[in-house]
Amino acid sequence: MAKHxxxxxxxxxxxxxxxxxxxxxxxxxxxxxxxxxxxxxxIRRLEEAKFDAFFMADHLALLNMPIAALMRSHTVTSFxxxxxxxxxxxxxxRIGLIATASTTFDAPYHIAKRFASxxxxxxxxxxxxxxxxxxxxxxxxxxxxxxMDHDDRYERAREFVEVxxxxxxxxxxxxxxxxxxxxxxxxxxxIHAISHKGPSxxxxxxxxxxxxxxxWPVIVQAGASPAxxxxxxxxAEVIFGAPPTIEAARSFNADVRSRMAAIGRAPDTLRxxxxxxxxxxxxxxxxxxxxxxxxxxxxxxxxxxxxxxxLGFDVSDHDPDGPLPEIPETEAGRSQRERMVNLARxxxxxxxxxxxxxxxxxxxxxxxxxxxIADEMQEWLETEASDGFNVMFPWIPGGLDEVIDKLVPxxxxxxxxxxxxxxxxxxxxxxxxxxxxxxxxxxxxxxxxTSSV
Amino acid sequence: MAKHxxxxxxxxxxxxxxxxxxxxxxxxxxxxxxxxxxxxxxIRRLEEAKFDAFFMADHLALLNMPIAALMRSHTVTSFxxxxxxxxxxxxxxRIGLIATASTTFDAPYHIAKRFASxxxxxxxxxxxxxxxxxxxxxxxxxxxxxxMDHDDRYERAREFVEVxxxxxxxxxxxxxxxxxxxxxxxxxxxIHAISHKGPSxxxxxxxxxxxxxxxWPVIVQAGASPAxxxxxxxxAEVIFGAPPTIEAARSFNADVRSRMAAIGRAPDTLRxxxxxxxxxxxxxxxxxxxxxxxxxxxxxxxxxxxxxxxLGFDVSDHDPDGPLPEIPETEAGRSQRERMVNLARxxxxxxxxxxxxxxxxxxxxxxxxxxxIADEMQEWLETEASDGFNVMFPWIPGGLDEVIDKLVPxxxxxxxxxxxxxxxxxxxxxxxxxxxxxxxxxxxxxxxxTSSV
Ligand SMILES: Cc1cc2nc3c(=O)[nH]c(=O)nc-3n(C[C@H](O)[C@H](O)[C@H](O)COP(=O)(O)O)c2cc1C
Ligand SMILES: Cc1cc2nc3c(=O)[nH]c(=O)nc-3n(C[C@H](O)[C@H](O)[C@H](O)COP(=O)(O)O)c2cc1C
Numbered sequence: 001m002a003k004h005x006x007x008x009x010x011x012x013x014x015x016x017x018x019x020x021x022x023x024x025x026x027x028x029x030x031x032x033x034x035x036x037x038x039x040x041x042x043i044r045r046l047e048e049a050k051f052d053a054f055f056m057a058d059h060l061a062l063l064n065m066p067i068a069a070l071m072r073s074h075t076v077t078s079f080x081x082x083x084x085x086x087x088x089x090x091x092x093x094r095i096g097l098i099a100t101a102s103t104t105f106d107a108p109y110h111i112a113k114r115f116a117s118x119x120x121x122x123x124x125x126x127x128x129x130x131x132x133x134x135x136x137x138x139x140x141x142x143x144x145x146x147x148m149d150h151d152d153r154y155e156r157a158r159e160f161v162e163v164x165x166x167x168x169x170x171x172x173x174x175x176x177x178x179x180x181x182x183x184x185x186x187x188x189x190x191i192h193a194i195s196h197k198g199p200s201x202x203x204x205x206x207x208x209x210x211x212x213x214x215x216w217p218v219i220v221q222a223g224a225s226p227a228x229x230x231x232x233x234x235x236a237e238v239i240f241g242a243p244p245t246i247e248a249a250r251s252f253n254a255d256v257r258s259r260m261a262a263i264g265r266a267p268d269t270l271r272x273x274x275x276x277x278x279x280x281x282x283x284x285x286x287x288x289x290x291x292x293x294x295x296x297x298x299x300x301x302x303x304x305x306x307x308x309x310x311l312g313f314d315v316s317d318h319d320p321d322g323p324l325p326e327i328p329e330t331e332a333g334r335s336q337r338e339r340m341v342n343l344a345r346x347x348x349x350x351x352x353x354x355x356x357x358x359x360x361x362x363x364x365x366x367x368x369x370x371x372x373i374a375d376e377m378q379e380w381l382e383t384e385a386s387d388g389f390n391v392m393f394p395w396i397p398g399g400l401d402e403v404i405d406k407l408v409p410x411x412x413x414x415x416x417x418x419x420x421x422x423x424x425x426x427x428x429x430x431x432x433x434x435x436x437x438x439x440x441x442x443x444x445x446x447x448x449x450t451s452s453v
Numbered sequence: 454m455a456k457h458x459x460x461x462x463x464x465x466x467x468x469x470x471x472x473x474x475x476x477x478x479x480x481x482x483x484x485x486x487x488x489x490x491x492x493x494x495x496i497r498r499l500e501e502a503k504f505d506a507f508f509m510a511d512h513l514a515l516l517n518m519p520i521a522a523l524m525r526s527h528t529v530t531s532f533x534x535x536x537x538x539x540x541x542x543x544x545x546x547r548i549g550l551i552a553t554a555s556t557t558f559d560a561p562y563h564i565a566k567r568f569a570s571x572x573x574x575x576x577x578x579x580x581x582x583x584x585x586x587x588x589x590x591x592x593x594x595x596x597x598x599x600x601m602d603h604d605d606r607y608e609r610a611r612e613f614v615e616v617x618x619x620x621x622x623x624x625x626x627x628x629x630x631x632x633x634x635x636x637x638x639x640x641x642x643x644i645h646a647i648s649h650k651g652p653s654x655x656x657x658x659x660x661x662x663x664x665x666x667x668x669w670p671v672i673v674q675a676g677a678s679p680a681x682x683x684x685x686x687x688x689a690e691v692i693f694g695a696p697p698t699i700e701a702a703r704s705f706n707a708d709v710r711s712r713m714a715a716i717g718r719a720p721d722t723l724r725x726x727x728x729x730x731x732x733x734x735x736x737x738x739x740x741x742x743x744x745x746x747x748x749x750x751x752x753x754x755x756x757x758x759x760x761x762x763x764l765g766f767d768v769s770d771h772d773p774d775g776p777l778p779e780i781p782e783t784e785a786g787r788s789q790r791e792r793m794v795n796l797a798r799x800x801x802x803x804x805x806x807x808x809x810x811x812x813x814x815x816x817x818x819x820x821x822x823x824x825x826i827a828d829e830m831q832e833w834l835e836t837e838a839s840d841g842f843n844v845m846f847p848w849i850p851g852g853l854d855e856v857i858d859k860l861v862p863x864x865x866x867x868x869x870x871x872x873x874x875x876x877x878x879x880x881x882x883x884x885x886x887x888x889x890x891x892x893x894x895x896x897x898x899x900x901x902x903t904s905s906v
Contacts (some may be wrong), residue, residue: 024633031631034663036574060562062661067641074631074638077624077663080570086539087574099514109513109594110559117533121489121540141562149585171530178527179483180477183752185527188520208515210487210530299636 007381007417008388008430009408010098010240010273011041011046014056014084015075016396019277020306020359021297023074025395027041032396034077042400043088046095049404050418052098052429053127054088055240055390056081060105062139066316067304082114089122096426098220098238100125103160104153105133105142108203111160112167115217116209124167124213124425126430127163127222127238130231132157136312136331147331154227156200161219161235165435166194168216170206172440192439214427215435224252224335231268233259237432240390242363244339249274249364249385271430274390277365279399280373280407287367294394295360300352303359307351310336310358320352361392371411378416460834460870461724461841461883462861463551463693464499466492467509467537468528469849472730473759473812474750476527480849485849487530489540495853496541499548502857503871504622505882506549506580507541508673508693508843509534513558514590519769524757535567542575549879551580556613557606558586558595561656564613565620567788568670569662577666577878580619582673583684585610589765589784593783607680609653614688616656618888619647621669623659625893645892655866667880677705677788685723686712690885693843695728697792697814701815702727715886724883730818731840732852733826733860740820746814747847748813753805760804763789763811763859773805792816799831814845823863831869 012018016032016039023030032038043054058081063068070076081099089097097118101111111128119126120427132153139147142298148156175190193205221236223229232239233418243249257267279294281287300320308314312330324344327337339362343349349357366373380386393400411417427434465471469485469492476483485491496507510537511534514896515523523529534552542550548572554564564581572579585606592600601609604671646658650895674689685692686709696702702725710720732747734740753773765783777797780790792815796802802810833839846853864870880887889895 023631024636030633030638034573059661061657062644062659070644071639071641072502072636076639076661077629078661079573080566083535083539083567083570083574086536087543090540090543105560106563107558107595113533115535117536120487121536135659140655142560143655176530178476180483183477183525183750183755185483186524186529188524191515191523202593202596204514204590206515208512208529208531209533287809297636302636337677348903 005381006415007377007411008052008273009054009103009417010053010388010390011042011051012055012057012275012390012392013042014058014078014081014083016042016409017394017399018392019298019361019394020072020074020293021294021434022395022399024297025294025399027398028395029397030074033075034079038396039079039088040091041085042396043092043095044141045400045404047092047308049408050421051095052388053098053426054085054099055098055129056085057129058100058102058131059135059138060102060133061135061141063305064135064137064309065305066308067312068301069156072299072302073305082118086118087119089118089125094125094421096125096127096218096423096429097122098129098218100129100131102131102133103157104148105138108160108163108167109207112164112165113209116168116207116212119214119217120210124427126214127220127426129222129240130157130161130235131222131452135309147356150225150334151227154223154231157231158234159198159200163194163196163198163201165202165216166196166438167205167207168212169437169439170194171211172437173211173361176210181337190440212246213438214425218426218432219432229256229333230259232256234263235266237269238271238273238430240273240275244343244362245382246363246364246380248383250383253384253386269432271387272389273390274343274365274386275392277361277363277392277394278373278403278407279365279367279394280370280402284372285370287369290394291365291367295356298356298359300355303355304351306358306360307340307355310340312337315351318351320355321350324351324354373407374410374414377411378414381416458834460830460864461505461726462870463506463508463603463726463841463843464495464504465508465510465843466495467511467531467534469495470619470847470852471845472747472751472814472847473525474526474747475756475848475852477750478852480851481503481848482850485525486528487532490718491849492532492537492541493544495849496545496548496859498853500545502861503874504548505835505841506551506879507538508551508582508666509538509553510582511553511555511584512556512588512591514588514594515585516758517588517590517762518758519761519767521754524528525752525755526758535571539571539574542571544577547578547874548878549578549580549671549882550575551582551671553582553584555584555586555609558591559652561613561616561620562660565617565660566662569621569660569665572665572667572670573663577880579667580671580673580879582675582693583610583614583688584675588762602789603678603784605678607676607684609801610684611687612651612653616647616649616651616654618669619649620656620658620660621665622890622892623647624664625890626664629663636807643893664890665876668890671879671883671885681788682709683712685709686718687716689884690722691724691726693726693728693736695792697796697815697817699817699833699836699838702833703836706837706839717868724840724885726841726843727839728816728845730814730845731826731856731860732818732820732847733823733855735822737821737825740822743847744818744820748809751809751812753808756808757804759811760793760808765790768804771804773808774803776801777804777807823859826860827863827867827869829868830864832871
């Protein structure tokens with residue numbers, strides 16, 4: 001354990017660079033989001049810098065945007081998370097590998113098996129970003145006429161996580177005997193079938209893969225609505241998010257931790273790592289110029305596409321230089337809509353200004369020198385706004401290299417970030433306990449969160 | 454193109470060794486089926502030997518067998534195919550990677566995306582073994598009370614393959630513009646949504662990943678019933694199978710090719726590679742002894758478990774030394790049941806003898822020296838019994854090494870097997886054409902099978 005609290009850093013790598021102007025930035029690889037070579041290079045650099053994890057978002061439809069925006073999207077083609085992360089597991093040794101998987105459009109048996117397999121292949125480095133899939137177009141790709149209600153999605157998600165963790169516990173850690181003499185390979189008394197019958201899911205079990213090295217891959221969540229926060233409080237070990245300000249982060253963090261306390265979960269079993277767009281340069285001016293250049297590369301059509309998708313509502317035919325109209329509730333994600341609506345209300349932004357904000361990343365950004373950003377990050381850590389960040393790079397490869405070559409050494413100098421990995425697994429990097437097996441508890445089991453899920 | 458016809462060789466690697474005594478064989482790694490290290494070593498050796506492909510079966514339940522058999526199964530824990538093959542894609546360059554995926558228990562959008570991703574990550578080396586999942590226990594893991602009817606499974610499979618190949622065709626091969634100057638990344642006129650509405654599936658599309666390097670990953674099938682053969686004739690480019698004799702293989706091969714002719718498909722667009730269990734040694738006696746040793750390591754409980762699962766019917770409480778009772782039709786796979794019933798009828802085997810046959814691999818086996826096996830394989834090739842084999846190794850690593858060190862060089866000496874890969878993709882290894890895009894056909898499209906699916 002480190003002497004004082006340290007930052008945890010994830011790298012948000014799908015899209016490789018989230019900013020819609022990223023691929024046009026001078027010196028950027030326009031193809032980075034779909035280049036195995038850039039992904040391999042990036043993860044090796046991130047591992048060299050001792051990042052906690054490489055994070056892959058996932059979407060189950062072309063992003064819901066009009067053609068004019070779609071044609072400008074550099075993330076229109078992307079790798080699928082399990083296949084990419086498995087390939088990258090073979091060329092890395094320590095860095096965590098977090099894959100996004102949907103509880104709305106997949107089956108718990110598949111999800112449990114794939115994450116267990118990734119965890120075994122990587123020696124305990126897997127994490128599951130549990131999403132309920134806010135994009136309404138996804139439903140049309142999975143046989144539904146329309147999207148499931150927001151709260152129903154979260155109800156199903158809760159049950160889904162319970163089933164998946166139960167499936168991971170199918171085999172006791174010591175189930176495998178492998179006695180060639182007697183011919184006994186596995187002790188059948190050390191295998192458990194969950195036989196789950198719930199409102200959304202029926203799953204018999206057992207899973208046909210040994211318990212993951214981490215017990216369970218790390219559970220990650222990014223929901224921000226009350227239902228999303230509640231699910232996170234009940235199940236998440238890492239929360240990603242996109243708070244617009246340090247104050248918003250602090251109150252989110254406090255809210256989730258009080259929800260945890262209310263259900264008897266120890267607050268120390270959670271790491272909150274909000275998304276942070278980082279532009280670092282040798283001077284503040286240079287950093288601001290870079291950000292401005294990037295933002296200038298966001299095409300209006302692209303910005304309005306991002307805005308529509310965040311609002312869950314099409315504002316393309318309103319006056320770009322007028323105010324945002326009234327936006328109705330939809331069943332898509334709520335938090336992004338609220339962020340945009342608040343921005344419009346509080347700063348009086350026009351649709352054109354909102355479109356640029358949406359297309360150029362509207363969450364929190366650190367723009368400055370290594371020193372100024374390290375100061376800010378330290379403030380986030382010390383005032384309990386977060387436990388670190390899920391870093392979003394402005395472009396690939398240069399924007400990532402500058403974070404690694406300039407910012408990380410400064411954080412290390414201050415003792416805010418590790419110089420070496422202390423452990424081997426993602427749980428160890430994050431300082432999270434290994435869950436015990438709910439069906440095969442150790443002899444003197446102390447009550448931990450494991451048993452409360 | 455080679456001067457005369459050559460063998461194609463796949464390696465059946467999940468289970469790493471299919472024989473239920475394999476893990477107990479002297480010198481075998483009892484953990485081979487679930488050892489990344491053995492998998493990595495195996496695939497590198499197979500690539501060194503220029504095998505066409507590494508093949509991963511997949512099952513969606515613990516095999517349906519009684520506890521007494523289950524506890525003796527070295528395949529009770531296995532890697533999931535996409536994760537393992539993606540990891541192995543990173544440590545190999547040429548060998549094909551065939552993953553099994555079920556059309557009964559998965560969604561076409563997921564399957565299309567994962568295979569496309571694996572094909573991109575591996576530079577065009579992916580293949581899809583299309584299965585309908587015969588194991589009735591799988592249904593219980595996916596929310597169903599009972600298994601879908603055999604023929605309904607195949608109806609759905611046909612539609613599923615059509616949807617998946619349609620999703621692969623979502624982007625024209627030249628859709629990506631990536632013009633940083635104008636900010637146009639993709640040409641929207643070169644993206645197509647299938648908008649499929651069929652009896653089993655509704656899928657809007659488009660897929661959010663570029664068309665695979667191979668156009669479509671190679672379509673593989675292993676069904677053996679009339680419905681299975683018909684699906685293969687309509688869609689498969691490679692057929693695996695488990696014929697018990699060369700005559701059975703020849704008639705199967707002829708049957709499928711006549712089904713192809715009946716629907717206007719060119720017979721040369723199919724490779725038939727039946728499973729072949731290969732035990733090679735320096736003398737015939739030694740080879741026979743090895744096989745006998747292996748078979749002696751099959752525990753009766755394990756054999757009866759395999760037999761029950763092949764029959765889709767539990768015969769455990771019948772007299773082991775009596776005849777096989779009447780076996781009713783079930784909705785599980787038909788061909789395995791028929792094989793066992795015929796074996797009992799034709800050779801008058803008792804339940805105990807059938808159990809040993811089931812547990813020790815009941816399909817065709819080549820047991821002998823490099824010369825005798827090469828003679829036999831040549832006969833299969835020259836008499837149109839098959840286009841090669843899906844090799845099953847008796848144990849890992851020694852049994853695999855002997856095939857590579859003894860048999861392959863003999864096949865190469867005879868000009869029956871490549872000494873170097875001529876192409877880069879699995880299609881190229883197999884001599885199969887790259888399908889054109891059904892929505893974006895080349896200007897002077899010749900009618901090929903692509904358009905007939
Ligand atoms: C950093 C971050 C990453 C996310 N990644 C994904 C993703 O990969 N796939 C997805 O469907 N949603 C993703 N989301 C969306 C969330 O899962 C969630 O739907 C959204 O934050 C809205 O929250 P709510 O559903 O609780 O309203 C992400 C959100 C954030 C902040
Ligand atoms: C070599 C070989 C490999 C197979 N691999 C799988 C597999 O991985 N998963 C699966 O569910 N079925 C697998 N099967 C079973 C077939 O898909 C099919 O269900 C079986 O041959 C019965 O055929 P039928 O369903 O047409 O009667 C395999 C069969 C063979 C011969």
